[in-house]
Amino acid sequence: MGFPFPPGTDEDTPFFVISVAAQLSGLHAQTLRSYDRMGLVSPGRTSGGGRRYSMRDIVLLREVQRLSQDEGVNLAGIKRIIDLENQVDALRSRVAELQQELAQALAAADSTAAAVHASYRRDLVPIRQETALVVWKPKPRK
Secondary structure, three states: OOOOOOOOOOOOOOOEOHHHHHHHHOOOHHHHHHHHHHOOOOOEEOOOOOEEEOHHHHHHHHHHHHHHHOOOOOHHHHHHHHHHHHHHHHHHHHHHHHHHHHHHHHHHHHHHHHHHHHOOOOOOOOOOOOOOOOOOOOOOOO
16 A cells, blocks of 8 residues: 555555544544544544544555545445455455365365375285176187
């Protein structure tokens, strides 16, 4: 994002007070309070109950403003879009977890199959199993 985070923090660390968050997002502080009440954004809270916004919250607030101003989406629609995007993110994360589990299971199966093949006795010779038709004609007795 280009924002230098203090040591030990990242884009999810809530440290912006509401006035700074309002300035960074281009919205009024009262609008941020309204969005919080509606559930459009959920800032962190201090022990005293004050709101603290993360950089991710600021980006989300900008997106809410863009959808509302530029795209003409109402706030209920914006909430639904945000919920669906969060659901998609969660599903992508779950798919990645399942892919990793599958890769581990396949590796374990390959390892087990290799161990079974290595345990075969080398003095046994595999034979081909074929079906053949043999016609037997006994010689006539004299």
